Amino acid sequence: MVCMTTATPGTAPRILAAARRQPVDRAPVWMMRQAGRYLPEYRAVREKADFLTMCRTPALAAEVTVQPVDILGVDAAILFSDILVPLEAMGFEVAFLDKGPRIANPVRALADLDRVRVADAATELPFVRKAVEEVCDRLAGRVPVIGFAGAPFTLACYAIDGGGSKDWSRTRRFLAEHPAAFAQLLDRMADTVASSLADQVRGGARMVQVFDSWGGILDEATWRAVALPPIRKIVRALKQVGVPVTLYVGMSPHLVEAMVDSGADMLSLDWRCDLPSILERHGDRVALQGNIDPCLLYAAPERIRQRVRALAEAVAGRPGHVWNLGHGLLPDMPVAHVRAFVEATRDPMGNGDQA
Amino acid sequence: MVCMTTATPGTAPRILAAARRQPVDRAPVWMMRQAGRYLPEYRAVREKADFLTMCRTPALAAEVTVQPVDILGVDAAILFSDILVPLEAMGFEVAFLDKGPRIANPVRALADLDRVRVADAATELPFVRKAVEEVCDRLAGRVPVIGFAGAPFTLACYAIDGGGSKDWSRTRRFLAEHPAAFAQLLDRMADTVASSLADQVRGGARMVQVFDSWGGILDEATWRAVALPPIRKIVRALKQVGVPVTLYVGMSPHLVEAMVDSGADMLSLDWRCDLPSILERHGDRVALQGNIDPCLLYAAPERIRQRVRALAEAVAGRPGHVWNLGHGLLPDMPVAHVRAFVEATRDPMGNGDQA
Numbered sequence: 280m281v282c283m284t285t286a287t288p289g290t291a292p293r294i295l296a297a298a299r300r301q302p303v304d305r306a307p308v309w310m311m312r313q314a315g316r317y318l319p320e321y322r323a324v325r326e327k328a329d330f331l332t333m334c335r336t337p338a339l340a341a342e343v344t345v346q347p348v349d350i351l352g353v354d355a356a357i358l359f360s361d362i363l364v365p366l367e368a369m370g371f372e373v374a375f376l377d378k379g380p381r382i383a384n385p386v387r388a389l390a391d392l393d394r395v396r397v398a399d400a401a402t403e404l405p406f407v408r409k410a411v412e413e414v415c416d417r418l419a420g421r422v423p424v425i426g427f428a429g430a431p432f433t434l435a436c437y438a439i440d441g442g443g444s445k446d447w448s449r450t451r452r453f454l455a456e457h458p459a460a461f462a463q464l465l466d467r468m469a470d471t472v473a474s475s476l477a478d479q480v481r482g483g484a485r486m487v488q489v490f491d492s493w494g495g496i497l498d499e500a501t502w503r504a505v506a507l508p509p510i511r512k513i514v515r516a517l518k519q520v521g522v523p524v525t526l527y528v529g530m531s532p533h534l535v536e537a538m539v540d541s542g543a544d545m546l547s548l549d550w551r552c553d554l555p556s557i558l559e560r561h562g563d564r565v566a567l568q569g570n571i572d573p574c575l576l577y578a579a580p581e582r583i584r585q586r587v588r589a590l591a592e593a594v595a596g597r598p599g600h601v602w603n604l605g606h607g608l609l610p611d612m613p614v615a616h617v618r619a620f621v622e623a624t625r626d627p628m629g630n631g632d633q634a
Numbered sequence: 635m636v637c638m639t640t641a642t643p644g645t646a647p648r649i650l651a652a653a654r655r656q657p658v659d660r661a662p663v664w665m666m667r668q669a670g671r672y673l674p675e676y677r678a679v680r681e682k683a684d685f686l687t688m689c690r691t692p693a694l695a696a697e698v699t700v701q702p703v704d705i706l707g708v709d710a711a712i713l714f715s716d717i718l719v720p721l722e723a724m725g726f727e728v729a730f731l732d733k734g735p736r737i738a739n740p741v742r743a744l745a746d747l748d749r750v751r752v753a754d755a756a757t758e759l760p761f762v763r764k765a766v767e768e769v770c771d772r773l774a775g776r777v778p779v780i781g782f783a784g785a786p787f788t789l790a791c792y793a794i795d796g797g798g799s800k801d802w803s804r805t806r807r808f809l810a811e812h813p814a815a816f817a818q819l820l821d822r823m824a825d826t827v828a829s830s831l832a833d834q835v836r837g838g839a840r841m842v843q844v845f846d847s848w849g850g851i852l853d854e855a856t857w858r859a860v861a862l863p864p865i866r867k868i869v870r871a872l873k874q875v876g877v878p879v880t881l882y883v884g885m886s887p888h889l890v891e892a893m894v895d896s897g898a899d900m901l902s903l904d905w906r907c908d909l910p911s912i913l914e915r916h917g918d919r920v921a922l923q924g925n926i927d928p929c930l931l932y933a934a935p936e937r938i939r940q941r942v943r944a945l946a947e948a949v950a951g952r953p954g955h956v957w958n959l960g961h962g963l964l965p966d967m968p969v970a971h972v973r974a975f976v977e978a979t980r981d982p983m984g985n986g987d988q989a
Binding site for chain 1 (some may be wrong): 647746798800801803806807809810811850852853856885887888905906907908927929930932933937961966
């Protein structure tokens with residue numbers, strides 16, 4: 280199944296063109312965690328099912344995935360799911376509690392690696408592909424669907440620490456004590472992630488994003504040595520599938536050069552990265568996505584518009600920019616402010632030439 | 635009271651000379667959280683008293699402050715205390731629970747600011763100065779004592795979010811919604827911190843360090859606008875007192891230029907900062923402290939020695955370097971590895987010309 284999506288008949292959707300650094304009528308916009316609790320319509324669905332049930336039920340996942348397209352008019356839908364969903368198929372017992380995810384059987388010793396297997400998404404995560412297919416049906420070509428997965432290092436953080444952590448000290452200890460085993464674990468994560476992303480593309484996703492949410496806890500040399508090789512493996516696999524790959528790394532101002540070397544088509548920048556200077560320096564190799572501080576959406580709409588305008592002036596219409604936040608939306612953000620951001624990106628200079 | 639501390643009679647202690655970018659016989663070493671749970675001797679004291687009692691009891695605070703000097707031979711003692719201790723004197727109810735600090739009456743609305751007052755350390759935090767005095771007595775001039783405090787922005791994070799946080803969204807929301815009130819709060823924090831540090835100097839501290847542990851959640855422009863002015867106020871106050879000021883900012887690769895503009899004598903660098911290139915660029919304006927990844931101390935001593943040697947080669951004996959980690963020691967780090975780090979810094983090239 281393939282979603283046919285064009286903004287204007289006969290042309291590529293804006294976000295696909297922008298990811299390939301081709302000219303667009305206006306820079307497209309979407310937001311990380313746009314299918315989320317800040318939307319009353321999302322909360323209404325969430326009341327009926329727990330988080331994991333929503334991830335596993337294509338009709339529910341598709342419903343909330345499409346909501347921000349209907350409500351806010353963003354230029355892409357990103358599948359509602361969680362980066363830890365593939366870990367279940369790899370042999371981990373994952374629970375989503377109110378205080379965050381918990382893994383009952385984390386990797387703590389070398390022997391624990393024996394039970395970590397590469398998952399084949401088509402057979403072991405069929406509900407993910409079905410959710411993408413259902414999203415495509417509902418969108419009927421309006422905007423493309425973005426598939427996504429966690430990066431191997433970030434998945435390993437949860438697999439080893441067993442849940443969220445302030446300092447990920449168990450993960451970093453395992454890396455320091457068992458570097459070869461750590462690399463093996465990440466390689467299995469990479470194969471699983473590549474399998475999952477390829478299956479999401481078979482379901483209709485037109486581009487994919489890899490989230491290395493915790494990669495920024497590593498210094499550049501370590502990130503290059505440890506986290507980058509499995510990401511490159513995923514990028515190579517997805518290039519063969521033929522879709523653009525976006526790479527997000529959290530807390531990454533020191534990792535931008537290394538991220539460029541991933542081979543990803545687009546980098547999704549943390550809000551602390553200086554997007555204009557990165558565009559200046561690397562804009563001929565990668566597209567850039569971002570990177571407004573999500574907490575700006577707590578401010579008054581006029582300040583949101585000012586900030587969008589300032590970034591638009593710095594980007595100066597150069598191709599290869601996709602509007603987004605530098606991190607995910609938070610549950611208590613006012614929908615009116617989120618809408619103000621989306622609308623500001625459509626006409627940042629207030630010229631009225633809104634698409 | 636003044637501690638008289640000289641490494642060699644007639645010369646300044648190594649760490650004071652290094653902080654002023656003067657030549658030293660070898661680069662001095664100490665470690666953030668060196669008075670901590672990784673030491674069995676610390677745990678023995680901690681069994682007798684809870685954390686806050688230790689902070690408030692000069693004899694106990696002094697005992698654990700001196701331990702790493704006795705046990706590991708580091709070149710400075712840093713007062714055992716907590717950055718949140720001054721918040722109590724400002725009107726906050728602070729508790730230290732197993733899962734971290736909790737503030738029972740955080741700032742959540744503008745009206746809450748009315749009860750936040752500037753604290754006078756001499757009258758309201760007498761036990762802090764007494765602890766420094768007792769440390770000086772016990773050290774008898776062997777090494778200098780470093781006084782410390784949290785930076786205003788980091789203190790505000792706890793004062794507003796009410797405890798540790800994954801994203802500090804309450805703090806960032808307050809900043810977005812009430813920027814003028816936020817600045818007022820930070821200014822009161824700055825006056826309290828300056829008062830506390832000056833009193834620690836009166837008690838015998840020969841230098842001070844300001845910890846902006848969470849400053850790195852802000853982008854550079856916001857950090858410069860919000861977090862830097864109160865830090866500059868503190869630096870100016872301490873320069874009048876006549877001691878070198880060190881500034882640490884966590885997650886700070888994007889903030890180094892702004893940190894230089896603080897006027898601090900020394901920057902304590904997060905492990906993700908590239909110390910050699912920062913030394914190259916700013917070494918004529920500031921001394922640099924750091925910045926080994928603390929999690930390297932989980933690795934085998936031979937790898938610790940290799941990493942110290944590599945950094946020593948990059949620094950190439952230029953003055954103005956103090957060995958330290960890029961963040962605090964963690965409780966489960968092996969003492970033997972901590973010792974290997976300290977010893978490696980004394981003779982990084984293995985020439986045997988150990989001081």
